[in-house]
Amino acid sequence: PGIAIARGLRSRCDEIAILFVLGKKKMESEIICKAGFEARSIDVEGILGKGLLSLAKALFKTLVSSIQSLAIVRDFKPHVIVGVGGYSSGPVCLVAWFLGIPTAIHEQNSFPGLTNRILARFAKKAFISFEESRKYFKRGDVLLSGNPIRDELVHGKPSTREAHERFVILVMGGSQGARAINRAVVSALKELKKAGLFPLVIHQTGKNDFRQIRDDYHANGFDGDVREFIDDMATAYARADLVISRAGATTIAELAALGKPSILVPYPYAAHKHQEANARVLVARGGADMILERDLDGTSLAGKVRTYMQNRDELKKMSSGALKAGRPRAKEIIVEGLLELIKSA
Known part of the structure; x- marks a missing residue:
């Protein structure tokens, strides 16, 4: 900021x-x-x-x-x-x-x-x-x-997603990535694949997990754009139907300003649990869903993703709630x- x-x-x-x-x-x-x-x-x-x-x-x-x-x-x-x-x-x-x-x-x-x-x-x-x-x-x-x-997000490419288009998930754990999220996403994608659901994933892994997560995508036949770091966040946000991320203050502000539905996984070791507090504010306004890291695994994450993939109206409600919280x-x-x-x- x-x-x-x-x-x-x-x-x-x-x-x-x-x-x-x-x-x-x-x-x-x-x-x-x-x-x-x-x-x-x-x-x-x-x-x-x-x-x-x-x-x-x-x-x-x-x-x-x-x-x-x-x-x-x-x-x-x-x-x-x-x-x-x-x-x-x-x-x-x-x-x-x-x-x-x-x-x-x-x-x-x-x-x-x-x-x-x-x-x-x-x-x-x-x-x-x-x-x-x-x-x-x-x-x-x-x-x-x-x-x-960032100005490039406020004035960036508007989202033009249509209901018939392939479901796109943006995954990010901050610029350094988040191992718990990375692993849970791979596990969740396996369960979604078994259920016949094949989202396209834009996945920012961070430096440490990049090779492993990239190899996991290839080995399991997942369709994803896996990167250490995403430079063009405006385009990534515009493409995404759903965001899975940490709940840092900047991320919360971006999600709210852009009206992006999200599943938030707060960093559990942040001072005074401020990421959880941030997430709860957006959840209370109907602008996000949340999974605490202690409850995060492939099954819990796949369950929530499946719900939103199969119910676009819920995504629209969440988007509206996020926009109302945006400044x-x-x-x-x-x-x-x-x-x-x-x-x-």
């Missing part, structure tokens, strides 16, 4: 200068630079779930990252700082508050992470993606914005709020 917000600001202000402050993960830096933005890094890591020694190390890094953040902020001289919930948001936003620079935060999940729960006490504005999050933000201006999604103007709402902070600075 940070890139979407930055692009929105750039489209409104020709001469705006934007800087991303990140942790030390190389992938994050590469993504930001590839998107055309400047990035700097600080030494920071999470403190939850740490042993005593690791916790002491993390707290020391917090002190170091605060000094680094102070140097970066004084050098860049921003008019506003927005935190999007990562570990690096903490020291940067706290330094900004100390220096009197307006700050805002954006919370992607229905249950806020620790960083944003702390920063909520200091931020001028808090943008939330779910109404269920509002109770955790008691101070400042709290705005229900939604979670910004396609999230980026615009956040950009407007940030510009207000800049003008008042």
Whole structure:
């Protein structure tokens, strides 16, 4: 969402200068630079779930990252700082508050992470993606914005699926894949094949499982487009009748904005089970189905897929429910709020 917000600001202000402050993960830096933005890094890591020694190390890094953040902020001289919930948001936003620079935060999940729960006490504005999050933000201006999604998805190829066309399933476990989902899908496809059902599957496996899942498709005669990573998500979404995926905040926002029916399998080890909380919000609105990972196997997944393959009306209802939960103007709402902070600075 940070890139979407930055692009929105750039489209409104020709001469705006934007800087991303990140942790030390190389992938994050590469993504930001590839998107055309400047990035700097600080030494920071999470403190939850740490042993005593690791916790002491993390707290020391917090002190170091605060000094680094102070140097970066004084050098860049921003008019506003927005935190999007990562570990690096903490020291940067706290330094900004100390220096009197307006700050805002954006919370992607229905249950806020620790960083944003702390920063909520200091931020001028808090943008939330779910109404269920509002109770955790008691101070400042709290705005229900939604979670910004990529422009290429919002303005991408519209779905033109017809009832007589072959049923298409999009499987994705995030950019790194999800072994439990990958294996369950292969097992489910075997059961569907026995029942005389032959969906076409677009399957993002992640790097680690790619060869095994590709070989499983070939060995069992499944018709699928198996890839490590899908670059053109707009086309993949447009082709799909049903999506099987994790329940990260960005995925939930994309499914809702596009009105895509889905079977969600929340990552069970996410902090505070926030993926399960995200999924339950969409399920409660009739916009998704859900299988907890402890209940996930080929039989349970095949049963749900079979139901939707044989009952397109249920898919239409789910699509309608997802669309009602979507907030396609999230980026615009956040950009407007940030510009207000800049003008008042």
